[in-house]
Amino acid sequence: MYAxxxxxxxxxxxxxxxxxxxxxxxxxxxxxxxxxxxLDMGWLPIGPEVAIDTGELITARRGVGEKIIDIAQDTAKAxxxxxxxxxxxxxxPAQQVAETIARxxxxxxxxxxxxxxxxxxxxxxxxxxxxxxxxxxxxxGPVLLIPSPQERPSA
Numbered sequence: 001m002y003a004x005x006x007x008x009x010x011x012x013x014x015x016x017x018x019x020x021x022x023x024x025x026x027x028x029x030x031x032x033x034x035x036x037x038x039l040d041m042g043w044l045p046i047g048p049e050v051a052i053d054t055g056e057l058i059t060a061r062r063g064v065g066e067k068i069i070d071i072a073q074d075t076a077k078a079x080x081x082x083x084x085x086x087x088x089x090x091x092x093p094a095q096q097v098a099e100t101i102a103r104x105x106x107x108x109x110x111x112x113x114x115x116x117x118x119x120x121x122x123x124x125x126x127x128x129x130x131x132x133x134x135x136x137x138x139x140x141g142p143v144l145l146i147p148s149p150q151e152r153p154s155a
Contacts, residue, residue: 001029001111002025002029002031002111002112003029003031003032003111004031004032004034004108004109004110004111004112005022005025005026005029005031005032005033005034005110005111005112005113005114006033006034006035006036006101006104006105006108006110006112006113006114007019007022007033007034007035007036007072007113007114007115008035008036008037008038008101008113008114008115008116008131008135009035009036009037009068009069009072010037010068011064011068012116012148013148013149013150014116014117014146014147014148014149015115015116016075017116017146017148017149018114018115018116018146019035019072019075019076019114020075020079021114021144021146022114022144023075023076023079023081023083024079025112025114025144026081026083027079027080027081031111031112032083032084033076033081033083033084034083034084034085034086034108034110035069035072035073035076035083035084035085035086036085036086036087036088036101036104037065037068037069037072037085037086037087037088038088038089038090038097038100038101039061039062039065039087039088039089039090040090040096040097041058041061041089041090041093042090042092042093042094042095042096062087062089065087066087069085069086069087072085073085086104088100088104096131096134097131097134098131098132098134098135098137098138099134099138101113101115101131101135101138101139102135102138102139102140105139105140105141106140110141111141111142112141112142112143112144113135113139113141113142113143113144114143114144114146115131115132115135115143115144115145115146116132116145116146116147116148117130117132117133117145117146117147117148132145
């Protein structure tokens with residue numbers, strides 16, 4: 001069914017939950033797993049007139065991204081799954097995280113994309129948007145959205 005599962009990871013509890021679901025699915029299906037974390041570099045100020053050292057900011061952001069990837073790899077390894085991991089940066093200031101995730105899914109040949117969703121609604125959704133929703137719209141293949149464990153309705 002699914003032989004190559006790409007899972008988008010970040011530092012959130014929702015993402016950790018989605019990663020565990022992707023790992024469990026990969027074990028059941030004997031599928032390959034590739035974890036990806038996207039560094040959104042579009043927010044960085046550009047130009048010589050900016051009086052801050054963007055080099056230090058970039059280095060710090062990459063360090064955080066590498067830590068997220070290391071934790072994800074440790075999680076997969078603890079479950080007995082050998083998984084690839086990659087840290088990707090947006091290529092242009094206008095490129096969105098969702099677009100970057102969808103491109104990586106195509107590039108790697110993923111059969112399934114797994115990611116967490118925070119379940120934002122109303123004003124929060126309007127202001128913050130949803131990377132998951134944007135990814136679903138851009139993905140050429142199936143996307144499995146895993147809700148936050150805190151967002152699930154109680155029985």
